[in-house]
Amino acid sequence: xxxxxxxxxxxxxxxxxxxxxxxxxxxxxxxxxxxxxxxxxxxxxxxxxxxxxxxxxxxxxxxxxxx
Numbered sequence: 001x002x003x004x005x006x007x008x009x010x011x012x013x014x015x016x017x018x019x020x021x022x023x024x025x026x027x028x029x030x031x032x033x034x035x036x037x038x039x040x041x042x043x044x045x046x047x048x049x050x051x052x053x054x055x056x057x058x059x060x061x062x063x064x065x066x067x
Contacts, residue, residue, distance in 0.1 A: 001046050001049050001050050003046075004043075004046050004049070004050035005050040005053055005054055007050075008022070008050055008051065008054060009054075014054060014058055015060075016060045019051065019054065019055060019060065022051070023048075023051050026044075026047065026051070030044055
């Protein structure tokens with residue numbers, strides 16, 4: 001997963017809009033290829049995990065409201 005996160009850091013700007021657009025495009029391609037999660041750590045699942053990790057670590061889900 002670290003390698004996928006590093007690839008993303010080098011490949012695209014890590015802001016909310018760009019990372020979200022990347023995720024949507026990546027998911028569209030996976031759907032086109034007929035991929036589905038099998039429970040194993042394959043490349044697509046690791047890339048998806050990396051996107052989620054970076055989103056959380058960068059605080060991109062924080063809307064500024066308190067609970």
